[in-house]
Amino acid sequence: MAYSDKVLDHYENPRNVGRLDDKDQDVGTGMVGAPACGDVMRLQIKVNKEGVIEDAKFKTYGCGSAIASSSLLTEWVKGRTIDDAAKIRNTEIAQELGLPPVKIHCSVLAEDAIKAAISDVKKKRGESTETAQ
């Protein structure tokens, strides 16, 4: 199956690959996986006091579409507020990358990852004294 140019671009030059310090109270981590293909994805965001995402990093072990979906998403969320980022839908990712129907689940994985990262940072902030062990 041929990948679209946009998927290939993100696959060959993934943006924002790496990791942020999970112990940082401003960092939210989303760990998700797709059992059917064995893909695992880690998406992290660093959120400032105003709720704006200052930095985003990801690491994805999976197919080109999963890598491209998470790469694109890190580009999109930077500079957005977490509330705004939570509104990103997988369909927007799939449309931007031109994902075929069989690869839609890769964009769903990316949406799940950002949601998990946002809820992680919110949880940390709600219980900042408890979680700092």
Add this chain to the structure above:
Amino acid sequence: MSLQKANYFELFSLPVSFQLENAQLEAAYKKLQSEFHPDKAVNADDRTRLQALQQTSMVNDAYVTLKSPLKRAAYLLKIAGIDAEEHNQLHLDEGFLLQQMEMRETLESLIDDEDLEGLDAMKDSINKEKTSILAHFETQFTAGEFVGAKSTYNQLQFVYKLLDEIDKAEEKLLDY
């Protein structure tokens, strides 16, 4: 003789169980294969030949499904009315995913270092893990804990994928 059976286990005259005697499966497969071989229908009319072909293909599907522990697990869940492929992130244990991510990172550095011994050692340890998760699946499934068994099956999917990736890495390194 018709192949209209309730499930693949029945087709092979095996009990519906995760525990499976390989020798029994092989023997049943060979028997059905020869019984329904399309060559036997070579002089028959189109309809009979098509039927023979379909039956052979069904016997092959059944064999492949029952032989692989991973596919067998999914098939047993299906018989129990559980859709093993439908999944929700909530069903996946975060600690397990974290561990999978770490193992993928380890694998990546072993590949970078072209460390074949390291790859072998990793494969051994993942295979041990696989054996213990398979046993866990069997316990859960036998006890009728289908929801738990499904989570365990999902973990197995990641473990099989990881083993696949290790094999691919080894093949690539050995081709040098």
